[in-house]
Amino acid sequence: MNASASSHTTKVKYSKDLAFHRELKRRVEEYFQQTELPQRDPPQMFRKTAVILSWFAISWVLLVFVASNWWQAGVLSVSLGLAMAGIGFSIQHDGGHGAYSKQQFVNQLMAMSLDLLGGSSYIWKWQHNVIHHSYTNLVGVDHDIDLGILCRFAPQQRHLWFHRFQHIYLWPIYGLLAFNWHFYSDFQILIQGRIGEHRFPRPQGRDLVVFVLGKVMFFSWAFLIPALFHPLWQVVVCYVLTAFIASFVLSIVFQAAHCVQEADFPSLPANSNHVNNSWAMHQVATTVNFARDNRLLTWYVGGLNFQVEHHLFPDVCHIHYPALAPIVESVCSQFGVKYASHPTFLAAINSHARWLRLLGCA
Numbered sequence: 001m002n003a004s005a006s007s008h009t010t011k012v013k014y015s016k017d018l019a020f021h022r023e024l025k026r027r028v029e030e031y032f033q034q035t036e037l038p039q040r041d042p043p044q045m046f047r048k049t050a051v052i053l054s055w056f057a058i059s060w061v062l063l064v065f066v067a068s069n070w071w072q073a074g075v076l077s078v079s080l081g082l083a084m085a086g087i088g089f090s091i092q093h094d095g096g097h098g099a100y101s102k103q104q105f106v107n108q109l110m111a112m113s114l115d116l117l118g119g120s121s122y123i124w125k126w127q128h129n130v131i132h133h134s135y136t137n138l139v140g141v142d143h144d145i146d147l148g149i150l151c152r153f154a155p156q157q158r159h160l161w162f163h164r165f166q167h168i169y170l171w172p173i174y175g176l177l178a179f180n181w182h183f184y185s186d187f188q189i190l191i192q193g194r195i196g197e198h199r200f201p202r203p204q205g206r207d208l209v210v211f212v213l214g215k216v217m218f219f220s221w222a223f224l225i226p227a228l229f230h231p232l233w234q235v236v237v238c239y240v241l242t243a244f245i246a247s248f249v250l251s252i253v254f255q256a257a258h259c260v261q262e263a264d265f266p267s268l269p270a271n272s273n274h275v276n277n278s279w280a281m282h283q284v285a286t287t288v289n290f291a292r293d294n295r296l297l298t299w300y301v302g303g304l305n306f307q308v309e310h311h312l313f314p315d316v317c318h319i320h321y322p323a324l325a326p327i328v329e330s331v332c333s334q335f336g337v338k339y340a341s342h343p344t345f346l347a348a349i350n351s352h353a354r355w356l357r358l359l360g361c362a
């Protein structure tokens, strides 16, 4: 989705240098023509969806009805949290981008898995699909790299004395993302009609019904049903562990792709809404891949370790990203565009930690 996707968000324009983007699209279309593979609805996605949803359901059933001691409850809470993040990475994310299926209702259904997890597919569509994907790492505009005074993710953001400890105190804060959705941010965004500086239309009709039903379903499976069988404090402890694991995993995968030393953090020139780069070149400059050879990680994070390919082709199913990566990399080298990739997930996390430390000390 490009910057003109919404009249409700900040009007940001990119340079009109389209040769790079045109060549990327031509080479990727050529790949799909040659292989005759469907861009969406690949059979492995249906299998993968069944596996991850079963993982989630089995973890929950065992946790609520079978676990009989603290360590079983602990292991199953971690399993449930990992399954929740897996749903976000591989099912909801593709659905939300329209990359899962040719059928729009299938995409919407998959996107709604976020409502089941206690988030909001409607707010996510604006926050991620429109704002983050249109204005990636654009300081002052991309809401995902702005946690207020809490930390400094970009050199242009204000430095405060306690940021020198941000490479230490931010890690547990990454585990609070889902608590924020469940109890605060979704409701606050809905009431204010704003995501940061960006206005967006409040959900109405079916969107509002999905928002409300999603919250009701989430609070039912997370608190109400377990509380019928267990003391409330035990339910709360398991919820905290589950939500922390899901949030932490979701957050660090995002940070490893955008908030690292190798990514650019451009800002708009003073009194201008014109980015001094083309949209496609901006996406490549602000995004970094990691662990491209790790098949298990690629499966679990829904191809988001191929974040460059995801940002360039968000409506192509993530199953194809590993095959598209060498094509994108070769077009980048043809046009002299830097294509950054970390060999392992750990290398990307180390780069994120170094970046936090660098900005915290400056």
Ligand SMILES: [Zn+2]
Residues within 6 Å of the ligand: 093, 097, 128, 133, 310, 314
């Ligand atoms: Zn995305």
